[in-house]
Amino acid sequence: MRVLAAGVAYGAWAAMSFAQTATSADYAIAHAKIFTLVSAPIEDGTVVIHDGKIAAVGANLSVPAGVNVIDAKGLQVYPGLFDPITQMGLSEIAAVRGTVDTTETGPFNPDAVAATAVFPSSTHIPVTRAAGITEVMAVPASGGFDSGGASSLVGGQASVFYLAGWTMDDMAIRRNAAMVIDWPQIETQSFDVSTFTRKEKPYTDAKKEYDKQVEQLADYFEQARHYAQVLDKAGSVSFERDVKLEAMAPVVRGEMPVLVFADRARDIRDAVEFCDKQKVRMILAGGEEAGKVKDLLRSKSVAVILRPTLGQPAEEDDAYDRLMTQPSELEAAGVKFAFGSFDNSFARRLGQQAGNAVAHGLGYEEALKAVTLYPAQILGLDGQLGTIENGKVASLIVTTGDPLELTTEIKYLFIKGQLTSTNNRQKDLYQKFAGRPKTGH
């Protein structure tokens, strides 16, 4: 590693109040091309990191003595990538029940908080980090193979955290970032993971079931609203505590957004109408057919966290590339969106997902923002994350090139200003077996 102690006299640095307190934990990344995502990329620029924050960024900055300098000539600096939908730390090995804590039983689990069950020593964390991802949101009941087919209506609270730290207390950015709602589906066909069989149901039955579930959800919100009203009067009235409804209070008060998983256009329409009626802020998760309701999403200012572009559209007669062209369609319609991996082991494909959307018409800068700034904005964390600006948390990556490209290497990675290892179990296994003596079989 080319980290050198700087002996350079300070210039711009001197103006800063903390110049005297520069410590060995401070860094300057010098001579890099810096993609701040606020203004045009800075050629031969420097980022100064002090006390975990970005202290300065620009060209021709000099740095004070005692600061570790990384000569990043030929390298590029970006904000760390932010994967807003994962099961990070909630699932280690999808097929092994004992390692999976993604989905609670029963339809209503608003008091289940992801951060409670995130395993800080999960092997997935360093593996994901090596792909340049510095923050994630772990989302309970987010479906997929890891859920074992279980589903709930109110899935629990999603938590945002850094991919580094000894405990969740170090890692947490926001434990109660969003309330997960798994929007019901009219399921005429379903795939049962436990038996590996397809089950069919008449449409009318499926629709009835759907309507019933939506009604249940509305009732639950109604209960929660009443409960919140009682809470507001706590002291003057006596009431029986209900930890589940208590967890819903910030939602019905409009303080916590709901993260609604829905993919089909008609489900999205129903969900938007529901959230509008309930006066809660909705973030759409999944959105396979978001493009078909883009005007509605824009008019209601609903942001979308898109599931992977590298998938197959649900309808046989959909355009084959619809999932990949959809991001550019949303961009043109003015709908805010971010990319999510919706996974653990495939979280490292986040950049690839965005890159493929660029190949199908999405603006490059928009794609970059959709894996950095936009997830932060959608979750209300852009005050601290998402761009390289003075005062923001120093969460950034130093790369050999474009982070959306397949062959780009993450050379250095900073989380909360700390130079964080990109090593992991997979690299260790590679080293170990690359060193196996040649056998004479």
Add this chain to the structure above:
Amino acid sequence: MNAWMKVLVALAAVGVGASAICGAENAPSAILIRNATILTVSHGTIEKGDVLIKDGKIAAVGTSVKAPADAQVIDAAGQFVTPGIIDCHSHIAVDGSVNEGSVSVSSMVNIADVVNSDDIAIFRDLAGGVTTANVLHGSANAIGGQTLVIKLRWGQPPDKLPFEGAKPGIKFALGENPKRSNFRTPGTPDRYPATRMGVEETIRGAFTEAKDYKKSWDDYNKRVAAGEKNVIPPQRSLKLDPLVEVLEGKRYVHAHCYREDEILMLLRVAKEYGFKVQTFQHVLEGYKVADEIAAAGTGASTFSDWWAYKVEAYDAIPYNAALMTQRGVLVSINSDDAAEATHLNQEAAKSMLYGGMSHDDALKMVTLNPAIQLGIDKRVGSIDVGKDADLVIYNHDPMSAYAVVQKTLIDGRVYFDRNKEIAGRGALEQEKKDLLAKAKKAAEKEKKPDEADEKKGEKKPEEKKPEEKPKPPHVEDERGGAK
């Protein structure tokens, strides 16, 4: 069939019909692809190069290639031409389940019997540059069903899909799937094997039987050849015939596996019974025993970066392909999944990052290497004179996330043309709308007599069962609301 169903059937045909336009066109006898960066795979890159196709075969490759006057010219300036992508592990174009999961040895069943040429996955993979796929039985059984190599000739009937002359194969499976660790066929009792020990014994048991069976046929044939009369032939076994073909080298073994121990197990069993394992599939721990795989001359067909979905995939590393290649194993990258197949070029490129593979070696893993693994490299896998004109034209270097397939050719015929596909979408949408309008009209007509009945009051209200009235189904739901 009511009016709605008829329309639904018609609708289903729209997608197929329209997309098949390319396939239905007769290929011109000569095509010249001009001014492209040609990634030949076998002999380097040709800048501003041309490929001449004649009668479905590659007739010339180079710069300033002369073409017959009537040749159709494709100007590919700024674009990249590669051999067609070959997916060594696919389950597309199969009608119904890919697993005959009721028995541990299902060698009697054959994918060739259930080819579905209407599977939309064929078209989508073709649009991702795939021209050839090794269509495999599932991995539920230690010895699974017979497999089939196909070309993705979208729009052609089922009997035109098989890759002519490609050696047939059979699927084997080791580890968690055949021992039914993670799921079970509903309504069936526990099945032998339940351990990796049992998986080995299932295979040994089957080959012991197959050897005896072969011997009884060999004896019979010898006696008949010697002129002996009235010899009673042994009983045919549809289960053992394919295994005899394996012993005789007439059928490839494609073995699904994960862990290092089970990889070595199968190599031992193969040695004991005298057959060759043609490829290990998935082989996510192949990097641990790469020397042994290389020494056996067995190929490895693996994923780019899949891991952790089950215990036997926990030691999977994205360096697997590169490390096995460094140790002398012939490696391909496969999909196992219709969606993954649409970007196999990108999956191959990841080995340039994970393990420092060269650009050309990475591209080989989805072209020439799988062709060799499937024994079809004399026909496909590289851009060489005499080979089938199975080609992909990309707008960008295919080892990049920014590459999009522009055209896919099979046998010198353009089966996928992105521009034409996009241009045709409006007409397709209109046709769909028209059909829906027609359906609504028909449904209204059907409804009217009922309403008339109600008005006349000919039936007593309690006799009516409104909930049983055929309601027009929501179109979306009739055709797969599966998630």
